[in-house]
Amino acid sequence: MHATNATLPPEERTGPADAAGAPVARLFRSARLYAGSLALPVLIWQLVFFVAPLCFLVAMSFWVVQSYRLVPGFDAGSWAKVYGMSVFWDAYARTFAMAAGAAVLISVLAFPVTYVLAFRLSPAVRRLAMLMLVVPFFTSYLVRAYTWQVFLADDGIVNAALTAIGLPDLTMLNTVFGTFVGYVTLCLPLVILLQLMSVASVDRTLIEAAQNLRCSPMRTVFRVIIPASRVGLTLGATFCFILVFGDFVSPTYLGGGNAPTLGILITDFTKAGNQWPRAAVVAITMIATLLTVAFLAVRFAYKTKGERG
Amino acid sequence: MKTASAVSIGGRALGLYTALAYAFLFAPILASFVFSLNSARFPTLPLSGFSTEWYAALWADTAVWQAFGNSARIAVVTGLLATVFGFGAAYTDYRYNFFGKSAYLAIALLPPTVPVIILGLAMLSFLSRIALSGQVISVIIAHVVLATPFAMAVIRLRLSQMDTALEAAAWNLGASPWQSLRYVVLPFVWPALVSALFLTMAVSFDEYAIAWFVSGLNETVPVRILSILQGSVSPEINAIGSIVFTTSICLVVLAQVIYLRAAPAKAKETN
Secondary structure, eight states: OBOOGGGSOGGGOOSGGGGGOHHHHHHHHHHHHHHHHHHHHHHHHHIIIIIHHHHHHHHHTTOEEETTEEEOOOOTHHHHHHHTOHHHHHHHHHHHHHHHHHHHHHHHHHHHHHHHHHHTSOHHHHHHHHHHHHHHHTSOHHHHHHHHHHHHSTTSHHHHHHHHTTOOOOOOTTSHHHHHHHHHHHHHHHHHHHHHHHHTTSOHHHHHHHHHTTOOHHHHIIIIIHHHTHHHHHHHHHHHHHHHHTOOHHHHHTSOSSSOOHHHHHHIIIIITOOHHHHHHHHHHHHHHHHHHHHHHHHHHHOOGGGOO | OOOHHHHHHHHHHHHHHHHHHHHHHHHHHHHHHHHHTBOOSSOOSSOOOBOOHHHHHHHTOHHHHHHHHHHHHHHHHHHHHHHHHHHHHHHHHHHOBOTTHHHHHHHHHOGGGSOHHHHHHHHHHHHHHTTOOSSHHHHHHHHHHHHHHHHHHHHHHHHTTSOHHHHHHHHHTTOOHHHHIIIIIHHHHHHHHHHHHHHHHHHHHHOOHHHHHHOTTSOOHHHHHHHHHHSOOOTHHHHHHHHHHHHHHHHHHHHHHHHHHHGGGHHHHTO
16 A cells, blocks of 8 residues: 555655664554554455355356255256246346336436436525435335335226226236336436436536527537436446346336246245256346446446547 | 527426426335325225224234344444444545555445345355354345445545545644544544444345345344235235334435534534
């Protein structure tokens, strides 16, 4: 670890005092002890309980299950088995399509709210509005998603309201629509907050310049604000993709669970069949997909203007 | 040229849309409170009579009591550990440059970006290999991994508001690194520490997927909810949901208020 002399405590400074010899060496050790005791616990914890389990997942995908027991080995059978299942590829295509669809849809749904928060509210009201986004983000998604059943069920609140005004009932629960209601519940607060990071910091003089040049508000949004907030918009869509791609709650409790996603497939393999290596294959495939998507998204978000086609 | 009224209609539509978006986000939370106090077995409109029977049913349910006990213990220990670790990581990022720093930060910050179902699978298979699965401590271990990045983010934000000359001044006046940490850095970041503690407790209290995998028989509240959902659903679920909402909303609001109240007082605290 190094830093400039001015920002170092006395023990870490190098210079004439080094001539003193042994005491300085002791001080150096104590500075290292100080830095290490702050930096290392978290590193060790995350290496042992985060990195190691993920690595173990890779090893486990080559193990075999014999009479419901996991036995170490080096057998690519689980990979062949899972990749040979049409259920897996159906689930993969479905999960990817829903995650991509949700990323686009929720980004579009979020943007007008982001716009209002960024440009139409006073700082005090904006802080409150942001707090009201942070709260649902950290508030039991499981219960929030499940509670939508009360609204969407055949004899639920929405249909009761439709009947009251003389409209025909709708089937919403156990459909893709129901699943997407859950996804919006899950992602909307985070997507708005990430979009806001960029949109709120768009250079106001650019917007004023556009307006002075008689650019309509709509055109200002599409030609000035959206291009200038590419980072936040891309990050919002990416996090939405990640959250939806791994979710099993909305497809299970609002989508009916009949059309499995990859997340549901993992729970089926483990909770129902004890097929740990197969679950690991699905999980590794998911992580590889997410890494690819995140890598491409970050490249797109931060690519410089010169490279733009 | 657009007339002023056309612009204000657009503005009103935007305002209405924003209000609807917030209504959408809070609708399930409100519905949970309303139907937890409604006597009908199948929640629908119009509401039937007011009743506290679902709370009474919860009160009598020992499995729910146990789940709340487990969740509370796990949340407190997770919060404390994650806050200490989060401070360590945030301070390391604030104070030092070293080879491999971006890898260090990636390892510290990445867990929330891995789908919880995968973390749950990985943790259970790994922890059961080292005889640490199915216990309260298994959930704590997993939740600290997940919650530390949130603590780190909050504390790092606070540290970035601290004048870097403050610590240097303490050293020049003869303070050891530990003394300047104790008397300069910690007093400055303590609102962020309290905020991080509440936030990470909320993260732990609400986490369902990893806990579902690793908790074994020691169910937490969200795991209890999952088992209720897989059986025959009763309006008890709205009562338990309302308690969960109240708990996490209190924790998150406290976290925010403590942090935001401290921010303007920055100059005062630096003496």
